[in-house]
Amino acid sequence: MSVINSAEVPVKIGSIYPSPYAEMVAGRSSLRLGQAGGLSQFGVNLVTLAPGAMSSLRHWHLNEDEFVMVTEGECTLVQDAGQTVMRPGDCAAFPAGRPDGHHFLNRAEAPARFLVVGTKAPREVATYSDVDLVVEMEAGVSRFTYKDGTDWAGPR
Amino acid sequence: MSVINSAEVPVKIGSIYPSPYAEMVAGRSSLRLGQAGGLSQFGVNLVTLAPGAMSSLRHWHLNEDEFVMVTEGECTLVQDAGQTVMRPGDCAAFPAGRPDGHHFLNRAEAPARFLVVGTKAPREVATYSDVDLVVEMEAGVSRFTYKDGTDWAGPR
Numbered sequence: 001m002s003v004i005n006s007a008e009v010p011v012k013i014g015s016i017y018p019s020p021y022a023e024m025v026a027g028r029s030s031l032r033l034g035q036a037g038g039l040s041q042f043g044v045n046l047v048t049l050a051p052g053a054m055s056s057l058r059h060w061h062l063n064e065d066e067f068v069m070v071t072e073g074e075c076t077l078v079q080d081a082g083q084t085v086m087r088p089g090d091c092a093a094f095p096a097g098r099p100d101g102h103h104f105l106n107r108a109e110a111p112a113r114f115l116v117v118g119t120k121a122p123r124e125v126a127t128y129s130d131v132d133l134v135v136e137m138e139a140g141v142s143r144f145t146y147k148d149g150t151d152w153a154g155p156r
Numbered sequence: 157m158s159v160i161n162s163a164e165v166p167v168k169i170g171s172i173y174p175s176p177y178a179e180m181v182a183g184r185s186s187l188r189l190g191q192a193g194g195l196s197q198f199g200v201n202l203v204t205l206a207p208g209a210m211s212s213l214r215h216w217h218l219n220e221d222e223f224v225m226v227t228e229g230e231c232t233l234v235q236d237a238g239q240t241v242m243r244p245g246d247c248a249a250f251p252a253g254r255p256d257g258h259h260f261l262n263r264a265e266a267p268a269r270f271l272v273v274g275t276k277a278p279r280e281v282a283t284y285s286d287v288d289l290v291v292e293m294e295a296g297v298s299r300f301t302y303k304d305g306t307d308w309a310g311p312r
Contacts (some may be wrong), residue, residue, distance in 0.1 A: 040251070042273065069225075093158055
């Protein structure tokens with residue numbers, strides 16, 4: 001059968017971000033449900049945000065569509081235009097190439113969870129809105145640069 | 157902002173199936189949330205099954221990954237190996253090309269809902285497990301055939 005036993009899916013913690021950005025998402029963990037179910041064309045992760053945690057640095061994707069449904073607690077979506085509190089059942093979509101960075105904050109006192117779906121493009125570029133950081137990902141390799149394209153060597 | 161106002165998303169009813177198969181999914185409706193949010197790389201639909209309804213004919217996809225999370229009520233997943241009752245939060249994955257047809261039945265007395273994600277491949281073939289029917293979809297055109305490849309002209 002194709003039902004995913006989430007109790008058997010490993011809890012993923014940590015981040016590909018370089019320090020000090022990795023520490024900023026320390027309260028985030030996720031289950032890679034799509035991978036556990038054998039999917040390869042898009043990722044499906046169930047993300048848990050501890051109280052006070054953030055989902056990621058605020059970012060936008062060049063090549064990959066992204067979709068989110070909140071499943072538990074309250075998530076505050078932050079974008080260029082401001083903030084929106086999202087609750088279970090609320091959904092948001094982030095089309096590839098739209099340069100409006102987003103992330104989710106848990107400002108409540110209980111854990112929050114959301115399901116996030118993202119295409120797996122052969123090559124991806126994510127640009128971080130609030131810091132001088134870009135990541136290019138291809139064939140499993142991530143390369144961090146400043147927004148001027150030079151190799152990242154620490155916050156500036 | 158990128159939040160989807162589901163109250164403004166049109167409720168889709170009906171089916172591309174030829175009669176008499178279309179009538180078999182009469183109790184199904186859906187909201188095309190991904191499309192409403194401007195996504196093009198994968199579809200995200202919130203499907204409602206009235207009591208007694210089925211989600212689709214039992215089928216499998218040749219080229220498109222599919223993922224489901226139940227959000228409300230009870231959905232009975234039917235596959236070759238048997239049946240599984242799924243409840244809110246339960247997830248299932250159907251990798252492209254795995255020839256094990258699936259569909260969902262609502263055998264409870266309350267409406268059931270699930271979120272379904274599927275890749276949008278340029279060309280797709282869906283094969284129906286329990287009837288002599290195949291559909292090929294390309295560039296917005298659907299062609300129904302029997303499993304021997306000849307044009308469909310009624311149930312047999």
